[in-house]
Amino acid sequence: MIHIDQISKQFISQSGGSIFKRAPQRIVHAVQGLSLDAPNGRITGLLGPNGAGKTTSLRMLAGLFQADTGRIEVDAIDVSQKPREALARMGILGDAHGLYPRLSARENIVYFGRLQGLDEDTAHARVEALAELLDMQRILDRRADGFSQGERMKTALARALVHDPANIVLDEPTNGLDVLATRGLREALRHLRSPEGGAKCIVFSSHIMQEVELLCDHVVLMARGRAVAQGSVPELLELAGESRFEDAFVKLAFGNADQLDEEALA
Amino acid sequence: MSSISPKPLSFFGHFKVVLGKEIIDALRDRRTLLRLLIPAVLMGPLMLAALSGLMASFETQAEKREITVQGLEYAPTLKNYLERQTYTIKAAPADYEAQLRSAKLHEAVLVVGKDFETELRTGERPTLEVVSDSANQRASISARAVQRLLRSFNQERAGLSLALRGVSAELLVPVDVQDRDLASAQARASQITGIVPMFMIMAVLYGALTAALDSTAGERERGSLEPLLMNPSPHFALVLGKWGAVALLGMAVATLSNISFIPAQLLIQSDSLQAMFQFGWSEVLRGLAIQLPLAAGVGALLMAVAVRSKTFKEAQASSTLVMTVMSLSPMLGLFNPGGEAPWYYWVPGLAQNTLMMQMLKGEALSVARVLPSVLACAVMAAVSLWFVTRSMRQAVAR
Numbered sequence: 001m002i003h004i005d006q007i008s009k010q011f012i013s014q015s016g017g018s019i020f021k022r023a024p025q026r027i028v029h030a031v032q033g034l035s036l037d038a039p040n041g042r043i044t045g046l047l048g049p050n051g052a053g054k055t056t057s058l059r060m061l062a063g064l065f066q067a068d069t070g071r072i073e074v075d076a077i078d079v080s081q082k083p084r085e086a087l088a089r090m091g092i093l094g095d096a097h098g099l100y101p102r103l104s105a106r107e108n109i110v111y112f113g114r115l116q117g118l119d120e121d122t123a124h125a126r127v128e129a130l131a132e133l134l135d136m137q138r139i140l141d142r143r144a145d146g147f148s149q150g151e152r153m154k155t156a157l158a159r160a161l162v163h164d165p166a167n168i169v170l171d172e173p174t175n176g177l178d179v180l181a182t183r184g185l186r187e188a189l190r191h192l193r194s195p196e197g198g199a200k201c202i203v204f205s206s207h208i209m210q211e212v213e214l215l216c217d218h219v220v221l222m223a224r225g226r227a228v229a230q231g232s233v234p235e236l237l238e239l240a241g242e243s244r245f246e247d248a249f250v251k252l253a254f255g256n257a258d259q260l261d262e263e264a265l266a
Numbered sequence: 267m268s269s270i271s272p273k274p275l276s277f278f279g280h281f282k283v284v285l286g287k288e289i290i291d292a293l294r295d296r297r298t299l300l301r302l303l304i305p306a307v308l309m310g311p312l313m314l315a316a317l318s319g320l321m322a323s324f325e326t327q328a329e330k331r332e333i334t335v336q337g338l339e340y341a342p343t344l345k346n347y348l349e350r351q352t353y354t355i356k357a358a359p360a361d362y363e364a365q366l367r368s369a370k371l372h373e374a375v376l377v378v379g380k381d382f383e384t385e386l387r388t389g390e391r392p393t394l395e396v397v398s399d400s401a402n403q404r405a406s407i408s409a410r411a412v413q414r415l416l417r418s419f420n421q422e423r424a425g426l427s428l429a430l431r432g433v434s435a436e437l438l439v440p441v442d443v444q445d446r447d448l449a450s451a452q453a454r455a456s457q458i459t460g461i462v463p464m465f466m467i468m469a470v471l472y473g474a475l476t477a478a479l480d481s482t483a484g485e486r487e488r489g490s491l492e493p494l495l496m497n498p499s500p501h502f503a504l505v506l507g508k509w510g511a512v513a514l515l516g517m518a519v520a521t522l523s524n525i526s527f528i529p530a531q532l533l534i535q536s537d538s539l540q541a542m543f544q545f546g547w548s549e550v551l552r553g554l555a556i557q558l559p560l561a562a563g564v565g566a567l568l569m570a571v572a573v574r575s576k577t578f579k580e581a582q583a584s585s586t587l588v589m590t591v592m593s594l595s596p597m598l599g600l601f602n603p604g605g606e607a608p609w610y611y612w613v614p615g616l617a618q619n620t621l622m623m624q625m626l627k628g629e630a631l632s633v634a635r636v637l638p639s640v641l642a643c644a645v646m647a648a649v650s651l652w653f654v655t656r657s658m659r660q661a662v663a664r
Contacts, residue, residue, distance in 0.1 A: 062496050063496075064492065064495065064496075064662045064663055065662075065663035083498075084274075084498040084499075084500070085498070087496055087497065087498040088272065088274065088498040090496075092493075092496045094492050094493060094496065096489035096490075096491075096492040096493065097489060097490075097492075097493055098485075098488035098489030098490035098491075098493070099488070099490060100287075100291055100488070100490060101488070102291050102294040102295060103287070103290070103291060103294075107287075107290075111283070111287045112493070112497060114275075114283040115275070115280060115283055115284075115494075115497040115498075115499050116272050116497060116498065117272035117273045117274050117275045117279075117498075118272050122272075156493070159493065160493070160496075163272045
């Protein structure tokens with residue numbers, strides 16, 4: 001169970017400037033007052049255009065940096081207070097998911113399993129179980145050096161899930177995957193959501209509407225660092241008064257933009 | 267499937283897992299490892315062998331008692347003297363000047379004028395030319411021997427003339443000058459073997475380099491640092507594990523480089539150098555005691571330099587400064603021989619070089635001298651590792 005309460009984050013970005021003139025600093029509000037509830041046994045989607053603040057939010061959830069304001073709790077553990085306890089309860093596939101090219105897929109996964117506190121035998125058993133779930137038995141003992149995009153993604157996902165976490169956080173996991181691999185991933189996530197798969201709490205970010213529409217039980221629509229709408233797919237369609245999800249997305253994400261700008265100006 | 271229960275690892279547990287993975291990872295990078303290992307391990311011994319070859323050729327030249335002369339037929343008296351000194355006389359080739367210039371001829375040439383004998387008899391100070399080329403190192407060294415020989419010829423002639431006039435030859439040398447060299451055989455050899463510590467220090471640097479860059483900047487470039495930090499591991503344990511692997515590799519290459527000097531002694535052609543350069547197992551062990559702290563300190567320093575870089579390439583550029591300063595620090599000793607100041611022992615790199623030189627000279631290593639270098643390396647490692655931990659956290663927080 002993941003509970004995000006009113007988090008904000010702003011960055012200072014350096015712009016142009018020259019050798020003699022110091023560049024003026026600009027404050028970028030990456031996330032502004034985002035709240036989100038992701039209970040167990042549900043796939044919660046974070047949908048938004050590029051630059052909406054999805055990755056920043058998920059990186060704060062992973063404890064890579066602290067939110068300026070607000071709280072993040074994972075299974076009632078405050079991420080900023082006890083980051084290591086919180087991380088042990090999460091499996092995170094971030095936007096950076098590099099593998100060690102000289103290690104095999106199996107070794108990559110076992111390494112993280114050991115760091116998560118699994119003993120050698122359990123870690124290897126987990127590799128077998130995950131390989132079956134993600135259909136990656138063939139690549140287990142190959143070095144990650146020559147992996148295709150999809151093989152890399154599967155290995156990174158298995159690595160994130162090796163300690164069988166109750167909470168799964170995926171940042172754009174379908175990026176670069178072909179149709180078949182995307183379908184496979186979807187199946188795997190549905191299994192993990194189901195009671196047989198452990199009724200995991202899954203948070204899934206994407207900028208692809210179709211993905212979110214097919215997979216997510218609950219969608220949080222993000223634009224310009226804010227949550228502009230949330231609900232199930234039918235609820236969002238109804239809210240926007242559209243029959244196609246894409247139209248609803250554009251209307252909700254960008255339609256309010258002018259309105260927001262006006263608010264900001266006022 | 268969900269029946270597993272991870273037990274949080276201890277700090278040491280995290281350290282061990284990371285250390286094991288980093289060692290395997292570094293050893294699998296065979297191509298890079300070999301490319302660094304070959305020069306690190308072979309360069310020193312090969313240089314030593316080449317230098318000893320040069321020395322051996324000087325020695326044989328001195329032993330040969332040969333002299334190259336042009337126009338000796340005009341100087342029977344000189345010829346008689348040379349033969350009495352048991353010198354073998356060789357006629358100079360016609361184009362000796364060109365040959366000396368192009369370093370084809372390795373001996374200086376003595377040129378005798380046509381009127382030598384008559385001028386000598388009438389006391390007109392005939393001229394003898396010793397021709398060499400100062401750019402031709404071997405020829406100019408042999409020129410010194412020829413000059414020495416001619417000086418004693420002069421002395422003999424002068425002595426004979428004085429004796430004929432009833433004057434003691436000792437009047438010409440009122441003072442008796444004698445040389446006394448205090449250097450031990452090993453200290454003499456250290457003029458040649460002074461390059462050895464430099465190669466050993468380079469071996470330490472090269473051994474640690476790739477692993478240090480790969481485990482910091484490489485990790486950032488691959489995008490694997492972020493997932494690594496999403497494990498519930500204390501960041502300092504991760505850094506310590508990485509550093510352990512880097513330091514061990516530096517130490518392994520240093521050990522190989524030290525041991526490689528033992529068979530290298532068999533390649534030394536010069537007998538006197540071989541007698542002087544004694545590098546046995548006890549030198550290997552003492553050398554390692556000096557170099558291993560350096561491997562640990564430099565490994566951490568290289569990691570600290572590399573961790574700020576986003577790519578491996580950038581890290582290589584910034585590590586060049588460390589590599590250059592460290593491997594050139596022996597130069598300070600070469601420019602300022604014998605001028606070892608107490609602060610030398612506190613500067614990593616320079617301290618190890620100074621200590622190694624002393625060991626090769628056959629001086630005893632005292633704890634008071636070794637301890638500062640160990641302490642300096644320990645402080646360098648501690649500060650660097652703290653910096654790496656801090657920078658790693660910052661690197662993912664943007």
